[in-house]
Amino acid sequence: MDVNKPGKVRVVFDCAAKYNDTSLNNQLLQGPDLMNSLVGVLLRFREKKKALSADIEAMFHQVHVIEEDCHALRFLWWPDGDMSVLPKTYCMQVHLFGATSSTSCAAYALRRTASDNANKFPDEVIETVKRNFYVDDCLKSVDSEEKATKLAADLQSLMKIGSFRLTKWISNSRLVIDTIPDYERAPMVVSLSPESELPYDRVLGINWNVNDDFITFKIKKTNKPVTRRGMLSIVSAIFDPLGLLAPVTLRAKAIVQSLCRRKFGWDEAIPQIDHDEWQRWIINLPCLENVRISSCFQPKYFSTLKNKQLHVFSDGSKTGYGACAYLRITDENDNTACCLVLGKSRLAPIKQASIPILELCGAVVSCRLYAMLKEELDLKIDKVVFWTDSMIILGYINNTLRRLKTFVGNRISYIHKMTSPEQWRYIDSCSNPADIASRGIDPGDNTSISLWLNGPDYMAQDESTWS
Template sequence: MEGIIDKGYAERVPQEELEGNPGKKWYLPHHGVYHPQKQKIRVVFDCGAEYKGTSLNRELMQGPDLTSSLVGVLIRFREEQIALMSDIEAMFSQVGVSQENRDFQRFLWWPNGSVEEPPVEYRMTVHIFGATSSPSCANFALKKSSDNTSDLSVKNTISRNFYVDDMLKPASTVTEGKTLAEGLIDTCKKSGFKLTKWISNTRPVLEAIPEEQRATEVKNLDLEQDDLPTEHALGMQWNVESDVFEFRNRTKEKPATRRGILGVVSSLYDPLGMAAPALLPPKMLLQQLCKAKLGWDDDIPGKQCKVWEKWLSDLPKLEESFTVPRCIKPEYFGDVDVAQLHHFADASENGYGAVSYLRLIDKVGTFMHSN
């Protein structure tokens, strides 16, 4: 909380403004949420908390959805050999709330965090995580930041390669990667957005980015000798050194019931459908159990239980031996002259599937295909 106040994200309500305007004040409850991986605590304001049948979120308009498609950002991330990834530090907190609306974000806190003193009134000066309107306002401000540059590549990146505060962008050459990173940092900075946690699969590009702005995992690496780490790219496991997507088996042991099977299948994050064939058997099993009208917490019959146990025993193979190249083009592939999409689909009583192949031909006649 001290950090929020020190950075100007919140301010103490002046004595002369404590009364405020009738009907123009709202008080938010708050609590701390600890992130075990990051070993940090975040202050969360409950904008859904109700008083006399209403809440702040009920009174706020959501606004237009300006967030780029997650699948679209991930697919565009695969277009070229060089990859760059970064995120905006405290994105929502960089977008201010107008003075006349700040009293709707009041809260109580003890001066200097001392519970021995009476709590006093503060108010947030910026958009907060959890408010219905915050995503639309923050995304609008980010897209508006592209007005700070005439560089079309930077403009297009801000428009199409951000998913909320995460930026995933490919580049075709080292020079392009360096120029793009520099342009994005400068353009976003002019609107108060600080791009941090930079990482790239190409060492010369990474070396061109100031060390303090690089991801923690690469700050202390010897870029001439050490392997690059595995990072999360919008939730997907990206092995930066080998430049492939991997799957990590983080599933916890669940009971052999419909609820347990659904919990395991749902925990395998696969937004691009790369592991869809491996996930079809348990989904078919769930279909059978549903048709048999088995309860959510009933033990599944012996025959189906054997199928489930066999699939579970094979699940580690997904982590051990299945990878997908991040880039859809082979190394040294030339400028694309022809690009074609070929789609195939089929269905049965148990399931259906679809696959798309990308066929590329470069200007010297080399061709490749990828699905």
């Protein structure tokens, strides 16, 4: 097939033209990236109490290719599998799984369905299609069961107009599930009795305890050789897009980096001291299955929120550097809660760097986390505070007159661009949860995990008591 003939990728060209994509030459077959961020979808899923999850059935196959472009999807077929005869040539009439352009074209068709029917449905329904879908998965949270029921019905009606079937529905509310026909529910809740508990589910790779509304972790036991290759395979298998386990995985990555620094081969036997440290980490790894994180930022007993604050902590050490962001919320009854929203840990470079430099890198990471949360969260944040346990970093940030060395100056310039010096405050190292992110912890260290997930104790107190 001559792919240079005109019309072969017209669907992608049309898709790109609608969104004024200026980098089309670099995305000839892939098309523009119309996908929502995975982290953003998961963050918005945790904002409110009543959660919904659904899936578009065979999404790619619902999007047709115009006839003259079908030849770009030709394939050969041997009838009855007989390779001795000449094959027949067929053309796909719909977008197929595995084609580079399918994701972009299907996402465009989904968004076009919403925009073409914007006058027929409430704004929240249209925004849900644009902001709460990741490929074919829909994750959404709302304030009440009534809103969830109405939203589910409207989404199904909107999707039908575009010939998309929204199915496999599941919710943490039984009332919402009862309003959805059995044939449209997820298989595990099709014949759910009133006495039985809601099951576990996986939403975009995250384990969701639907009945108790918690995020949990499932650790797969694998028998990998204790080498750089086997260790890295185990660490990489822990799927944690929100960084909720960042300090735990940092400890394992530090062991691998230490072997790399000493130039051990991928399959070479490692020294006994490293072997023992790795085994301690592996033995304690199943302890993570006991970690339960609320799926919603708001506790169930909370009423209407009156204040929402974002607190971002940063730190650096000889092992690594990192940052973590917490949402501190207060309701109308003056109840206060604080929970981890996003975490990030990075190893220190193999080439040795000073602690102040690593502290500065941690502060930059905290600004990047804030930039991401500002873009992705739908919650209106009333106040943002940045915390560090380094007086040197606070001195850098409050310096607006003296010139700094290039490395430091560039990073301070970025911090000033994203924040103001008045937003930065000091915290002692013992209370700083980012200290855990920069040093790493073992999976069985429950005290450190509690501080990491809930933030410092004083966050639950009145602001007047803060140092």
